[in-house]
Amino acid sequence: MSVRTARAGRERVLGLLAAMLRIRQFEETCARLYGEGKIRGFVHLCNGEEAVAVGVMATLGPGDAIVSTYREHGHALARGIPMDAVMAEMYGKATGCSRGRGGSMHLFDAATRFYGGNAIVGGGLPLAVGLALAEKMQGRKGLAACFFGEGAAAEGEFHESLNLAALWRLPVLFICENNLYAMGTALERSQSQTSIAARGAAYGLPSEAVSGMDVFAVAEAAGRAVASIRNGGGPVLLEMCTYRLRAHSMFDAQLYRDKAEVEAWQKRGPIVSLTTRAKAAALMTEEDYQRLLAAADAEVDEAVRFAEDSPWEPAADLGRFVYAEAGSP
Amino acid sequence: MSTRITYREAVREALREALAADPRVFLMGEDVGRYGGCFAVSKGLLEEFGEERIRDTPLAESGFVGAGIGAALGGMRPIVEIMTGNFSLLALDQIINTAATLCHMSGGQFHVPLVIRMGTGAGRQLAAQHSHSFEGWYAHVPGIRIAVPATIDDARGMLRAALASPDPVLIFEPISLYNMEGEVTEAASAVRLEGAAIRRPGRDLSVITSGASLWKCLEAADALASEGVEAEVIDLRMLRPLDDAMLLESLARTHRALVVDEGWRSVGLAAEVGMRLVEQGFYELDAPVARVCTAEVPIPYPRHLEEAALPSAPVIAEAARRLVGHAK
Ligand SMILES: Cc1ncc(C[n+]2csc(CCOP(=O)(O)OP(=O)(O)O)c2C)c(N)n1
Numbered sequence: 288m289s290v291r292t293a294r295a296g297r298e299r300v301l302g303l304l305a306a307m308l309r310i311r312q313f314e315e316t317c318a319r320l321y322g323e324g325k326i327r328g329f330v331h332l333c334n335g336e337e338a339v340a341v342g343v344m345a346t347l348g349p350g351d352a353i354v355s356t357y358r359e360h361g362h363a364l365a366r367g368i369p370m371d372a373v374m375a376e377m378y379g380k381a382t383g384c385s386r387g388r389g390g391s392m393h394l395f396d397a398a399t400r401f402y403g404g405n406a407i408v409g410g411g412l413p414l415a416v417g418l419a420l421a422e423k424m425q426g427r428k429g430l431a432a433c434f435f436g437e438g439a440a441a442e443g444e445f446h447e448s449l450n451l452a453a454l455w456r457l458p459v460l461f462i463c464e465n466n467l468y469a470m471g472t473a474l475e476r477s478q479s480q481t482s483i484a485a486r487g488a489a490y491g492l493p494s495e496a497v498s499g500m501d502v503f504a505v506a507e508a509a510g511r512a513v514a515s516i517r518n519g520g521g522p523v524l525l526e527m528c529t530y531r532l533r534a535h536s537m538f539d540a541q542l543y544r545d546k547a548e549v550e551a552w553q554k555r556g557p558i559v560s561l562t563t564r565a566k567a568a569a570l571m572t573e574e575d576y577q578r579l580l581a582a583a584d585a586e587v588d589e590a591v592r593f594a595e596d597s598p599w600e601p602a603a604d605l606g607r608f609v610y611a612e613a614g615s616p
Numbered sequence: 617m618s619t620r621i622t623y624r625e626a627v628r629e630a631l632r633e634a635l636a637a638d639p640r641v642f643l644m645g646e647d648v649g650r651y652g653g654c655f656a657v658s659k660g661l662l663e664e665f666g667e668e669r670i671r672d673t674p675l676a677e678s679g680f681v682g683a684g685i686g687a688a689l690g691g692m693r694p695i696v697e698i699m700t701g702n703f704s705l706l707a708l709d710q711i712i713n714t715a716a717t718l719c720h721m722s723g724g725q726f727h728v729p730l731v732i733r734m735g736t737g738a739g740r741q742l743a744a745q746h747s748h749s750f751e752g753w754y755a756h757v758p759g760i761r762i763a764v765p766a767t768i769d770d771a772r773g774m775l776r777a778a779l780a781s782p783d784p785v786l787i788f789e790p791i792s793l794y795n796m797e798g799e800v801t802e803a804a805s806a807v808r809l810e811g812a813a814i815r816r817p818g819r820d821l822s823v824i825t826s827g828a829s830l831w832k833c834l835e836a837a838d839a840l841a842s843e844g845v846e847a848e849v850i851d852l853r854m855l856r857p858l859d860d861a862m863l864l865e866s867l868a869r870t871h872r873a874l875v876v877d878e879g880w881r882s883v884g885l886a887a888e889v890g891m892r893l894v895e896q897g898f899y900e901l902d903a904p905v906a907r908v909c910t911a912e913v914p915i916p917y918p919r920h921l922e923e924a925a926l927p928s929a930p931v932i933a934e935a936a937r938r939l940v941g942h943a944k
Binding site: 378389406542 | 646647650651652654672673674675676677678679702703706740741742743744745746911912913914916917918919920921924925
């Protein structure tokens, strides 16, 4: 039994578990809706990586900016974008958080400072640097939290961004979700230095590898990093060691990894591991779990109903939003 | 003698043939090996040719395209695969500042026999970072050749011709055509890296296009034929160099031209083709040159908006009707 779990207390455990379950059930529903043809395009699910989204977001404030990737449903939900609006975006409806124009890979939300769903691998990192620069230059206290995969660490933009952020001591929290595979390419087959934390250190960033399957470990590490950044300590890199339990996208036969490997990771998944530990510590019961699961399912069902009932944008509006419209901020 | 295969298989056969024929040829790109290619084009090639020649790269478009240029300079015949045109923008510097310029900057001492293949085009609801058509944009640049195979024969034959070129060749494979089935004919072995092709003869107007739009134009031409309008459909095949002679020859027969392009209208391929017709064939024209292009938006996700943004057979047919009615 982990000390962290015991210390956490029942309310905290249930809160974190509920947050992860609503992401998990959302993702499972997306997979089903994809099969039904309701959701199209490329869809990348984050099953297995929920603890990273939930643990990091728990440490951020409303003034912070978030930059994410195409595997961002969990980040968006954990950040507080209403599930209705996220599901409507999956459908491409006018009520979606990006008015339907972006779909699964391009969730945006100004109210929560969620700067997207970027589907260009590595494309979000410079953006986070700039958002942090704006915080600093305007004397605000916010930071930019930037999520990306380990595959992105091979792109030039990763290196350019870390250097810039460190050089200018910018308030950026770089969160690498190291799930070991970039599509079908394993980390050790594609990168000479497989420690992403070591790369952060090479650019002078305090960098740490963290178990991304343990939501408390994630929240603790993120909490320390956020405190250091807010104290003017400059950017921090966290390498969250995790695993994607589902395929890369809906078009992936997963021939590049063993079923046994996936099954082994399934047993270490963030939801099952938290539940097991919390039950052992007598902080929750199976009834608690079932209640939270039912609540998550109910919320997802409601979001699906909302999306189904929502209107499409009229085709006549196709040309809108290419440039800022009059009255835009 | 002919065989029915998919466009995807045609490209794979071309790769296999090239790898077997010349030990200097190798394929590199993201997920081309173990994964079999993001669109399954290179499936099975790793098993057949091994890791040295079917090289999975890290996510580093600028790096591996640049390495392809270097390997070509050093005597190899690299085929670099970039997943899609949108991702090729990360390698734009290497393609335009280096591959396209080395021959000229070195006074002809060096040349870059590099082939870059990439997927292009919309139609699968992949939204604004996966759907764009940049082939016309690349065709702006001297020093590279731009090939767009729209048929099974060209998918099968253009790679061989590209590898024979001493200069960098970019091959744009329309993603929406990978599943298309058709015959490989004997013409595939004689495919050249020049010249447009008349895919359907007609006397009333010339419809000039390339890539996946070819099939929409042919569909429109069928609809028009049932109304007694005979459209001549021309597949540009090569966007650089453009085959002015064939376009003008067709215009001299039809006296009307409609250019259809999946790129955006402003400052694009259709503008260039139209201007060449006006420059060189003004007195053949019985009506202003017309065009159908993609609406000037980043491609949106929902199906109805994506469809509204792209050229479609009904819109092409309607533009053709307006054009033939124009002078009446
Ligand atoms: C610049 C660029 N190159 C290639 C792709 C295609 N692609 C999308 S996701 C992906 C794998 C990225 O892996 P990683 O960064 O580890 O993130 P993960 O998908 O594992 O979350 C690839 C190759 C892309 N979207 N952008």
